[in-house]
Amino acid sequence: MNILALLIPVTLALGIVGLLTFFWTLRNGQYDDLTGDAERILFEESESPLRPSKTTTIKDHIQ
Amino acid sequence: MIAQLTKSERHSGIFLSLVISIAGFLLAIVGRGDPLGFHGWMILAVGAAFLVALARQLDAPEPTEDRNASYYDDPTKVGIILALCWAVVGMGMGVWIASMLAWPDLRFDAAWSSFGRLRPIHTSGVIFGFGGNALIATSFHVMQRTSRARMPSQISPWFVLFGFNLFCIVAASGYLIGVTQSKEYAEPEWYADLWLVLVLVVYFILYLRTLARRNEPHIYVANWYYMAFILVVAVLHIVNNSAVPVSFFGAKSYSAFSGVQDAMTQWWYGHNAVAFFLTSGFLGMLYYFLPKRAERPIYSYRLSILSFWGITFFYIWAGSHHLHYTALPHWVQTLGMTFSIMLLVPSWASAGNALMTLNGAWHKVRSDATLRFMMVAAVFYGLSTFEGSFMAIRPVNALSHYTDWTVGHVHAGAMGWVALISFGSIYALAPVLWRRKNIYSWKAVEWHFWLALSGTVVYVFAMWNSGIIQGLMWRTYTESGTLQYSFIDSLVAMHPYYIARTFGGFLFLLGAIIALWNIVMTIRHSPKLEPELDYPTSSEAQEPAVPAAE
Numbered sequence: 001m002n003i004l005a006l007l008i009p010v011t012l013a014l015g016i017v018g019l020l021t022f023f024w025t026l027r028n029g030q031y032d033d034l035t036g037d038a039e040r041i042l043f044e045e046s047e048s049p050l051r052p053s054k055t056t057t058i059k060d061h062i063q
Numbered sequence: 064m065i066a067q068l069t070k071s072e073r074h075s076g077i078f079l080s081l082v083i084s085i086a087g088f089l090l091a092i093v094g095r096g097d098p099l100g101f102h103g104w105m106i107l108a109v110g111a112a113f114l115v116a117l118a119r120q121l122d123a124p125e126p127t128e129d130r131n132a133s134y135y136d137d138p139t140k141v142g143i144i145l146a147l148c149w150a151v152v153g154m155g156m157g158v159w160i161a162s163m164l165a166w167p168d169l170r171f172d173a174a175w176s177s178f179g180r181l182r183p184i185h186t187s188g189v190i191f192g193f194g195g196n197a198l199i200a201t202s203f204h205v206m207q208r209t210s211r212a213r214m215p216s217q218i219s220p221w222f223v224l225f226g227f228n229l230f231c232i233v234a235a236s237g238y239l240i241g242v243t244q245s246k247e248y249a250e251p252e253w254y255a256d257l258w259l260v261l262v263l264v265v266y267f268i269l270y271l272r273t274l275a276r277r278n279e280p281h282i283y284v285a286n287w288y289y290m291a292f293i294l295v296v297a298v299l300h301i302v303n304n305s306a307v308p309v310s311f312f313g314a315k316s317y318s319a320f321s322g323v324q325d326a327m328t329q330w331w332y333g334h335n336a337v338a339f340f341l342t343s344g345f346l347g348m349l350y351y352f353l354p355k356r357a358e359r360p361i362y363s364y365r366l367s368i369l370s371f372w373g374i375t376f377f378y379i380w381a382g383s384h385h386l387h388y389t390a391l392p393h394w395v396q397t398l399g400m401t402f403s404i405m406l407l408v409p410s411w412a413s414a415g416n417a418l419m420t421l422n423g424a425w426h427k428v429r430s431d432a433t434l435r436f437m438m439v440a441a442v443f444y445g446l447s448t449f450e451g452s453f454m455a456i457r458p459v460n461a462l463s464h465y466t467d468w469t470v471g472h473v474h475a476g477a478m479g480w481v482a483l484i485s486f487g488s489i490y491a492l493a494p495v496l497w498r499r500k501n502i503y504s505w506k507a508v509e510w511h512f513w514l515a516l517s518g519t520v521v522y523v524f525a526m527w528n529s530g531i532i533q534g535l536m537w538r539t540y541t542e543s544g545t546l547q548y549s550f551i552d553s554l555v556a557m558h559p560y561y562i563a564r565t566f567g568g569f570l571f572l573l574g575a576i577i578a579l580w581n582i583v584m585t586i587r588h589s590p591k592l593e594p595e596l597d598y599p600t601s602s603e604a605q606e607p608a609v610p611a612a613e
């Protein structure tokens with residue numbers, strides 16, 4: 001069953017990518033405000049995105 | 064739409080179209096006398112069509128600067144229309160091939176119309192054509208809205224959308240002329256497979272870039288589901304389609320794997336085509352459009368995240384349940400079976416989450432067919448994931464394998480879950496995208512819902528019956544220990560169910576045709592939604608002429 005020598009490592013690698021991504025979400029505070037996150041998609045806020053200036057990035061929003 | 068591209072973007076588009084046209088021309092020349100040559104001419108024609116369309120609009124006025132203050136919705140709009148067109152084509156093929164099973168003479172006496180060639184047009188047409196376009200279109204919408212950011216490129220989304228559709232038409236046309244790798248959901252040959260990898264890579268990068276420029280710090284859960292679909296499908300697609308072309312001037316290739324090794328690879332891919340393409344991607348759709356339409360937040364946002372990680376870590380191991388009682392080693396079968404059963408937990412977490420979200424909105428489910436589409440989709444999702452986990456158990460599979468029960472399971476998921484959530488999402492999205500007050504005909508949406516539901520129920524009940532009959536007939540022994548029924552006996556017993564299945568699919572197809580009509584009528588005739596503004600503007604993006612003071 002030689003193919004498992006390919007399939008299992010690839011699957012585990014994908015799993016590790018998933019795990020590392022999960023750790024990133026923890027570090028990044030993605031779960032800090034779960035109630036707000038669920039509610040915010042419902043805000044009507046017209047059909048335009050927030051309008052930061054061209055130099056504003058997400059880092060500027062998080063102090 | 065071309066007028067929305069800047070001059071340099073139009074030039075980029077022309078350059079890309081030129082490259083594709085030249086590639087097509089080269090394939091046409093080197094592939095002379097081979098199906099590859101035919102595809103070369105087709106690719107050349109597509110490239111040339113885009114070239115002409117862009118060149119004609121090259122000198123149209125440049126778009127206004129204020130477009131950066133709005134979302135880029137043109138690719139989403141085109142994607143929705145393409146999805147509905149593919150639904151009609153793919154489901155139409157489904158009805159045809161179903162009727163061929165009941166009445167085998169319903170074909171022209173030619174190779175192209177044989178069941179074997181038409182069947183993958185159905186499977187690829189509904190999964191990739193309908194499902195894929197629905198995923199691309201809705202993901203473009205969701206990633207921008209939940210990030211509160213416009214996507215970073217006006218070229219990439221078109222490359223993804225049209226590149227993906229080029230893959231679909233190369234696949235479908237190839238099947239007609241006999242091109243196939245004979246791998247379920249992976250029939251297209253090596254050259255189409257390479258192209259799809261490129262499309263998926265650009266898609267994933269576009270997604271990441273959009274999230275990177277988000278104005279909303281949190282990445283909404285739906286985005287995770289969509290991204291898992293793109294990444295995992297791409298990796299599995301690459302491994303499963305590893306093949307050695309006989310020559311670079313012909314379509315034919317040989318798989319890098321063979322025998323039971325190939326079978327395992329195929330179902331490692333094939334089951335996760337279901338898991339990540341048909342489940343994860345559409346859960347992304349569900350998690351955005353259902354709460355939006357119900358105007359209620361997800362019941363337990365925490366649970367939706369747990370469900371995501373559970374699904375992604377468990378699903379990928381489940382593939383070997385397609386190979387119970389084959390030459391695949393027993394422990395590998397058991398591994399797949401175990402993870403398939405564990406999978407029930409995160410799957411029902413999502414299904415339950417969706418239904419609990421509707422608590423407080425059941426009156427809306429009663430009166431709003433669009434929301435009802437999504438609710439019934441969640442129910443079928445729960446049903447199919449239970450059924451799947453159940454069928455993955457080895458002794459259950461001993462009865463169900465190779466029978467129509469598997470087909471019934473597939474279609475409960477494909478019609479009941481995937482198609483219904485797609486239609487619900489499209490009906491919810493279209494008025495928003497095209498700035499209309501509502502869908503052209505709410506009655507037509509109702510008609511569609513009941514046609515879709517009854518079609519699904521007729522189809523699935525027919526296949527449950529025929530599948531169990533097959534399974535039982537194949538394992539019935541006489542007193543002397545021989546098989547009671549021949550295979551032909553079981554085939555004859557299938558006849559009424561094959562007719563019922565054709566009818567069920569036909570009802571479903573009618574619904575899809577109504578949907579296409581309704582959306583087109585919405586775009587053309589529904590009254591526009593005029594937002595109430597307290598400043599004058601003639602801008603398409605409804606932006607003031609002067610940026611508002613901060």
